[in-house]
Amino acid sequence: MTEQQTDKRAEGDAPDAQGAPAGDVGGEFAEAGRLSTAPRPDTAVAVPRLGTRELLRWMWRQLTSMRIALTLLFLLSVAAIPGSLLPQREIDPSKVLQFFGAHKTWAPILDRLQLFDVFESVWFGAIYVLLFVSLVGCILPRSVAHYLAMRGTPPAAPRNLKRLPVHASFRTGAPAEQALAAAGKRLKHRRFRTAAGTDTGGAWVAAEKGYLRETGNLVFHLALLGILVAVAIGHFFGFKGARLVTEGTGFCDTVAGYDSLTKGQAVSDADLPPFCIRLDKFTASYQESGDQIGQPRTFDAYATYQASPSSPQQKVDVRVNEPITVNGTNIFLEGHGYAPVVTVKDGEGKVVYDGPVTFLGIDANFTSNGAIKVPDAKPKGLGFQGYLLPTALIMPGSMPASVFPAAQNPVLILTAYAGNLNMDSGESQSVYTLDTSRMTRLDVKNKKDAASGNALMLAVGQSATLPNGLGSITFDGVKQWAQFNIAYDPGQPIALGSAAFAVLGLVGSLGIRRRRIWVRVSETGDGARLVEVAGLARTEGATPTAEVTQAAEALAADLGVVPDEHEQQGKSTPRTGASA
Amino acid sequence: MINENLAHYSNLFIALALVAYAFAFFAYCGEWAFGSRSRIGAKAAAVGRSGQARTAAAAAPEDAVASVGASGVSVLTRTVQEGEEPTVAGGSLRAEIVGRFAVMATFIGFLLHASGVLCRGLAAQRVPWANMYEFSCAAALAMAFAYLVLLVTGRKARWLGLPVSFIVLLTLGLAYTVLYTDAEELVPALHSYWLYIHVTAAVLSTGAFGVATIATVLYLVKAAAEDGRLPRLGGVLERVPSSGALDRTAYRVIAFIFPLWTFAVIAGAIWAQKAWGRYWGWDPKETWSFIVWVIYAAYLHARATHGWKGRAAAWIALAAFVCVMFNYFGVNTLLTGKHSYAGL
Ligand code: HEM
Numbered sequence: 001m002t003e004q005q006t007d008k009r010a011e012g013d014a015p016d017a018q019g020a021p022a023g024d025v026g027g028e029f030a031e032a033g034r035l036s037t038a039p040r041p042d043t044a045v046a047v048p049r050l051g052t053r054e055l056l057r058w059m060w061r062q063l064t065s066m067r068i069a070l071t072l073l074f075l076l077s078v079a080a081i082p083g084s085l086l087p088q089r090e091i092d093p094s095k096v097l098q099f100f101g102a103h104k105t106w107a108p109i110l111d112r113l114q115l116f117d118v119f120e121s122v123w124f125g126a127i128y129v130l131l132f133v134s135l136v137g138c139i140l141p142r143s144v145a146h147y148l149a150m151r152g153t154p155p156a157a158p159r160n161l162k163r164l165p166v167h168a169s170f171r172t173g174a175p176a177e178q179a180l181a182a183a184g185k186r187l188k189h190r191r192f193r194t195a196a197g198t199d200t201g202g203a204w205v206a207a208e209k210g211y212l213r214e215t216g217n218l219v220f221h222l223a224l225l226g227i228l229v230a231v232a233i234g235h236f237f238g239f240k241g242a243r244l245v246t247e248g249t250g251f252c253d254t255v256a257g258y259d260s261l262t263k264g265q266a267v268s269d270a271d272l273p274p275f276c277i278r279l280d281k282f283t284a285s286y287q288e289s290g291d292q293i294g295q296p297r298t299f300d301a302y303a304t305y306q307a308s309p310s311s312p313q314q315k316v317d318v319r320v321n322e323p324i325t326v327n328g329t330n331i332f333l334e335g336h337g338y339a340p341v342v343t344v345k346d347g348e349g350k351v352v353y354d355g356p357v358t359f360l361g362i363d364a365n366f367t368s369n370g371a372i373k374v375p376d377a378k379p380k381g382l383g384f385q386g387y388l389l390p391t392a393l394i395m396p397g398s399m400p401a402s403v404f405p406a407a408q409n410p411v412l413i414l415t416a417y418a419g420n421l422n423m424d425s426g427e428s429q430s431v432y433t434l435d436t437s438r439m440t441r442l443d444v445k446n447k448k449d450a451a452s453g454n455a456l457m458l459a460v461g462q463s464a465t466l467p468n469g470l471g472s473i474t475f476d477g478v479k480q481w482a483q484f485n486i487a488y489d490p491g492q493p494i495a496l497g498s499a500a501f502a503v504l505g506l507v508g509s510l511g512i513r514r515r516r517i518w519v520r521v522s523e524t525g526d527g528a529r530l531v532e533v534a535g536l537a538r539t540e541g542a543t544p545t546a547e548v549t550q551a552a553e554a555l556a557a558d559l560g561v562v563p564d565e566h567e568q569q570g571k572s573t574p575r576t577g578a579s580a
Numbered sequence: 581m582i583n584e585n586l587a588h589y590s591n592l593f594i595a596l597a598l599v600a601y602a603f604a605f606f607a608y609c610g611e612w613a614f615g616s617r618s619r620i621g622a623k624a625a626a627v628g629r630s631g632q633a634r635t636a637a638a639a640a641p642e643d644a645v646a647s648v649g650a651s652g653v654s655v656l657t658r659t660v661q662e663g664e665e666p667t668v669a670g671g672s673l674r675a676e677i678v679g680r681f682a683v684m685a686t687f688i689g690f691l692l693h694a695s696g697v698l699c700r701g702l703a704a705q706r707v708p709w710a711n712m713y714e715f716s717c718a719a720a721l722a723m724a725f726a727y728l729v730l731l732v733t734g735r736k737a738r739w740l741g742l743p744v745s746f747i748v749l750l751t752l753g754l755a756y757t758v759l760y761t762d763a764e765e766l767v768p769a770l771h772s773y774w775l776y777i778h779v780t781a782a783v784l785s786t787g788a789f790g791v792a793t794i795a796t797v798l799y800l801v802k803a804a805a806e807d808g809r810l811p812r813l814g815g816v817l818e819r820v821p822s823s824g825a826l827d828r829t830a831y832r833v834i835a836f837i838f839p840l841w842t843f844a845v846i847a848g849a850i851w852a853q854k855a856w857g858r859y860w861g862w863d864p865k866e867t868w869s870f871i872v873w874v875i876y877a878a879y880l881h882a883r884a885t886h887g888w889k890g891r892a893a894a895w896i897a898l899a900a901f902v903c904v905m906f907n908y909f910g911v912n913t914l915l916t917g918k919h920s921y922a923g924l
Contacts, residue, residue, distance in 0.1 A: 066885045073878040077871045077903075084867040084915060091862065119862050167656040231860075240857060292764045299768045321772040321855045332857045487857035495859060499846040506839040510880075540831060540883065545657055552653045561652035 063130070064137030072131040079127055083118030086110065090117065132228060139221045146214045153195035157204035157518035161534035164518075166545045168552035169532040174559040176521045179531050180205055182558050183519035186551060192517065202522030210515060213539060216508020219501055226498030234491030239263040239272070246339045246356045246481040250278025250304075253329075253486065273488075275326045277305040280315075282336060282480040286405050294364055294405050301333050301482040318484070328488060335483040337361045338368050340388050340412055346377035346471040356479045359388050360432055365402040366390045371434040372414070372473075375421045380470060383421050385434045386414035386455060388478070400457070410478045412458045416442040418470055442467055513542035517551065528562045531555060586703035587763040593696030594717060594756055600689030601724075601749045607682030608668075608742035614675035615668050615819050668739050668819045682741055683731065689745075690724045693752070697721055704763045709779050710770050712912060716755035719908075720748045722787025726833070730791075737829075739820050743794040774851035781844035786904060788837040789876075792830045793901040796894045799826035803891060827890065830897060831883060838876055845869050864915040868907035875900035 062068055087095035096116050100107040114121035161167055172179060180196060183205045187194050192207035241261035243251050251257040253276070255269050281302045287295040301318040307326050316324050323332040339356035346352045352374050359370030372384040391404035392411035400413060419439030422429075429435055444456050444467060456464045458475035465472045517535045524530050533552040535544035648654040669675035697717055701708035709718040727744045730737035766775075803823040804810050810817065820826070848869065853859040860866060879896040882888040 066881060067888075070878055070881045070885055070888065073874050073881065077874040077878070080862075080867050080871050080874075083862055084864040084911070088862065162656065165658045168653050169656075170651075170653045287764060290762045290764060292761060295764065296767050297765050319771070320768040321774075321851075323854065323857065330857055332855070334856065485857045489858070492853065492859065496850070499849070503839055503843050503846065506842055510835040510839060540828075540835070543657075549653070549655050552655070553651045556651050556653050563652065 060137065063134050064141075066138075069131070069134050069138065072127060072134060075127050076124075076131060079118070079124050082115050083124075086115050086118075088116060088118060090119065132225065135221055135224065139218060139225075142214075143218050143222075146211075146218060149214075150211055154193055154206040154208035154516060156195075156197055156199070157206050157520050159199075159201055161518060161520055161532045164534040164536050165543045166548045167532065167534040168548050169530060170552060170556045171524060171528045171562045172531055172556070172559040173528055173562045176203055176523075176529055179521045179529060179555065179559055180519070182555055183521075183531075183533070183551070186554060187517060187519075190547075202520055204521070205519040206516070207518070208514070208516045208538075210512050210538070210542070212508050213512040213514045214509075216505045216510075216512065218505070220505030220509055223498045223502035223505055226501065227495055230491035230495035230498060232491070233494060234264070234489040236264040236266045238487070238489040238491065239267050240485065240487040240489075242334065242483060242485050244335075244358060244481055244483045245277070245279040246358060247279055247282055247479045250276060252276040258486075273327050273329050274308045275305060275329070276309070277303050277331065277484065279303050279482055282482050284336060284406065284480070296405070299333060299336060301336075301484075305331075318482075328490075330487050332485040332487065333482055334485040337481055337483075338366065338388055338390060338407065338410075339479045339481050340370075340410070341476040341479055342372060342412075343474040343476055344372065344374050344377065344382060344471060345473075346374070346382065347380070347469050348378050349471075350378070352377045352382075352471075356481075358431065358481050361405075363402070364405065366405040367402040370432050373421055373423065373431075373434065375423050377471060380418040381421050381439075382466070382471060383417040383419075383434045383436070383439060384414040384456075384473065385417070385436070386412065388412055390478070392459075394457075407478045407480075410460055410475075412456070412475045414456045414458070414473070415454065416444055416456060416466055416473075418442055418466075418468075442470070512539075513544075514538040515542045515544045515547070517544060517548060519551075519555075531559070582763055582765065583703045583705075586699045590696045590699035590703055590708075590763065593692050593699060594752065597689045597693035597696055598749065598752055598756060600685050600692055601745055601752065604682050604685035604689055604741070605745040605749055607678050607685055608745055611668050611675045611679035611682055611738075612742060612816065612819075614678060615672050667736060668742075679738055679741075682745070683738065686724065686741060686745060687728065689748075690721070690728060693717070693721050693724065700763055704765060706766055707776050707779065709783055710766055710775065711761055713755050713759040713761050715779075715783060715908070716751050716759055718783045719786045719790070720751040720755070722784045723751075723790045724748050724787075726788045726791045735829075736821070739798070740791065740794060743798070744791065747790060747794070769855065772851060772854065774847060774854065778844060778847040778851050781840055781847060785837050785841040785844055786908065788833055789841075789901055789904050792833040792837070793898065795826050795830035795833065796897045796901075799823055799830060800891065800894050800898075802826055827894070830894070834876060834879065834897065838880065841873060841876065845873055864911045865907065868903060868911050872900055872903045872907055875903055 087099050089096050099116075100111075110116065114123070118124055158164070180203055184194050184196060187205065187207040190209070192209045193211070194205055194207045196203070196205050198204070239262060241258040243257060243259050245251060253272050253274060255261060255272065279301060283298070283300045283302075284296060285298045287293055287297055299320055303316050303318055304313050305316060305324070305326065306313050318324055318331060318333045320333050323330045325331075337358065337360055339358045341356045342353065343351060344353040353372065357370055357372050359368035361368045368388040368390070370386075370388070374382040389400060389402035389409075389411045390406060391402055391408040392400055393403045394400045394411065400411065417434060417436050417439040419436075422435040422438055425435075441454070444454060444464065456473070458464060458473070460475055460477050463472055463474040515535055515537050517533065520532045520534075522530050522532075531552070533548050533555070535548040537543040646654065646656045667679075669679050697708045697714075700714065700717070704710075709715050723744060727737065727740050730740065798820060801810065801813070802817055802820050805813055805817040806823055821829075848866070849859040852861065852863075852866070875896060879893055879900060882893040882896050
């Protein structure tokens with residue numbers, strides 16, 4: 001390091017009173033030792049005279065500045081808020097439809113602003129793309145600078161060490177070389193990286209420690225990029241689907257087999273693994289007493305699967321939190337519910353429906369809602385809409401209700417319709433609701449119980465005859481269904497690895513203190529030498545007070561102290577204005 | 581099987597802890613009331629002030645504190661050392677005694693509180709933080725723990741005692757009266773060892789963020805007082821550490837706990853991957869955890885950005901904690917998502 005450089009640094013390096021990062025100083029000091037807490041000084045925002053290149057340069061500098069990073073982080077958090085307050089299509093499309101129904105004027109406006117698809121919206125994407133561009137623009141130059149700093153030596157000692165946040169000094173009779181050697185040895189021993197030199201003020205040793213902080217910081221930010229890449233890979237090469245299966249039935253992993261399926265652009269139908277799974281039995285247990293009565297305690301989906309048509313059948317118990325894995329594809333238990341088993345006979349006495357119908361649970365006690373559709377009944381198509389109460393409590397004068405989620409006393413309450421079910425109108429229909437626009441409601445007045453109104457009320461084993469000779473319906477029993485989610489995400493290991501690096505990087509970045517210590521030995525003019533040790537925090541609150549003091553004391557003990565005859569008027573009289 | 585006896589003891593311990601914390605709280609109040617202005621307090625405040633108004637070149641030697649040790653080494657520092665910060669008691673003996681009593685009461689409260697949480701776990705044979713009552717008890721415990729750790733590691737942190745005991749009392753009281761639910765087994769969604777990892781990290785982080793928030797609020801008040809904007813409170817605030825020290829405490833706690841919060845979010849993602857087949861799905865809880873994380877990241881960036889240090893950064897930290905609270909109370913009670921469990 002040349003003399004000139006040293007002097008320049010001494011000027012620029014005016015640390016502040018709190019030992020906080022000297023990054024604000026900026027200027028020439030910023031060049032050699034750009035450090036973790038030293039943000040790039042944000043130069044005043046002055047738009048240069050227009051030339052396309054200058055403008056682009058200027059914009060790039062702004063984009064990669066800390067201030068913009070800060071702003072973008074803020075924007076990102078604010079932008080995420082509506083995604084949690086408004087229903088999202090990605091998460092629950094039916095809620096979005098409900099919202100549309102309830103807010104006729106507002107919903108379309110919000111929709112135009114993509115507020116029901118916040119996390120896929122253009123504006124959310126724009127913010128995070130800008131943030132990551134800013135991140136790359138920020139991190140790459142810093143990585144290079146840090147690499148160079150790691151290979152270089154600590155910067156030379158400032159001219160006036162007394163201006164540093166902590167300064168310790170003593171006078172010694174030992175020769176300068178010995179003092180410097182001792183200082184260098186001690187600091188090296190403490191794992192400081194050191195350099196030595198001389199200038200007009202004497203000879204010095206410079207030492208720095210804590211480079212891993214910046215390394216950690218860079219690793220952390222790069223790991224964030226890794227996570228982004230992993231998410232993108234999952235998007236392109238992964239798929240996820242859902243399928244609802246009633247006890248005794250199963251499905252195979254083909255496009256047609258799914259109730260819903262989302263595939264990445266790079267996934268073809270043939271890429272779906274060829275497994276099949278059948279639900280043999282589903283059991284659930286619930287809390288039976290106390291203030292948490294009805295809370296679920298266990299769910300078990302006993303299933304049989306085949307990894308491929310030619311492989312052997314295997315029995316498994318799929319539980320929440322315990323997915324099964326078939327060749328990298330995971331099968332999760334996502335939901336469950338009831339499927340009442342009914343037999344419907346039409347007016348001609350023919351059995352036109354016989355089997356389970358899936359109903360959807362709508363409350364904690366699993367009151368379930370659904371529709372039974374028999375379009376082919378003669379003389380008229382039949383439809384039933386209503387509720388299944390797994391443990392029905394029926395009291396005169398109040399609405400029938402389910403009081404427990406298990407099927408202890410299942411009752412079906414159905415409104416019956418006859419007519420055209422509109423099933424071949426071309427529009428897709430929900431299996432849980434009946435399109436009654438072209439049907440008439442049947443008058444099935446149940447004399448026994450006024451509470452049931454104009455609805456059929458059936459316990460297991462009971463039948464009801466429909467009026468006008470339209471047929472009958474029998475409630476045979478209840479089966480359960482389970483919803484399986486099938487997911488494959490090849491980006492997941494990368495995400496996991498990146499996340500691990502992110503945490504490690506953060507620990508290093510926030511936990512390691514980076515600091516510099518300088519030792520300067522100068523002639524006092526009266527035959528002794530003044531040894532000064534001073535330290536500077538390069539990161540928040542890292543002023544090495546103890547290290548500097550101890551180093552000075554150890555050196556003093558090593559080298560011997562010579563008292564100063566001019567103590568009284570001398571430079572060592574402490575000026576302690578603040579405590580006066 | 582639930583051990584009803586232990587569950588009963590747990591409730592008893594929590595009730596006793598409430599009593600002990602109440603004693604602690606009143607004793608801290610007494611310490612503040614009896615304390616006197618101290619000389620060192622004035623000095624540290626002066627240094628703190630100059631630290632506030634600093635410009636890079638303004639490191640006037642007048643701010644330095646010098647000492648000459650027996651070894652013949654003279655030391656000059658410009659940072660206020662921990663030992664020189666003022667204390668709530670000031671120089672008053674009476675206040676000191678009451679203050680020590682307060683710390684003792686806090687410690688006893690903590691032991692009772694911890695026993696309560698432990699018994700709850702033993703009673704139900706699982707981690708004792710699986711519903712809102714238990715989260716609240718555990719987060720309050722984490723907060724008391726963070727405070728005691730600061731004390732035990734030799735930090736002069738007794739100024740935190742009053743607000744910490746107040747908030748712990750409030751949280752625990754709310755849990756005991758409003759959020760209480762019997763000790764029971766877990767819902768299937770929580771049957772996973774990730775409950776131990778993820779929720780423990782989240783609860784610890786929440787408690788520590790709470791402590792950092794107290795320091796941040798005090799920092800804002802103290803900084804205003806140092807600027808002469810709160811003349812009425814001047815006397816009391818003399819006994820609080822300098823704004824510089826408060827700011828540093830807040831930063832240290834956040835910097836220490838932010839990696840743990842990051843880990844908590846990641847552990848949650850790993851669990852989500854296991855439970856639901858995707859590691860991130862913008863569920864309300866996930867979204868708000870992300871928001872909290874991003875705002876604390878913004879705080880850390882702000883502290884490294886010229887012109888954002890100090891007050892602006894402190895406001896960001898407060899905004900972050902508001903989001904922590906919303907993520908807990910708001911998301912659990914107002915929004916529906918996959919994170920709704922037994923007894924909230
Ligand atoms: C993707 C969004 C980002 C997140 C979540 C993030 C998060 C963080 C966190 C948590 C820290 C604290 C670690 C520490 O203080 O050492 C940090 C530090 C830092 N970040 Fe970022 N960051 C992001 C983007 C950026 C961008 C775009 C830039 C460039 C302008 C940047 C530059 C820095 C710098 C210079 C530090 C060091 C500050 C210091 O050492 O105190 N970050 N970041």
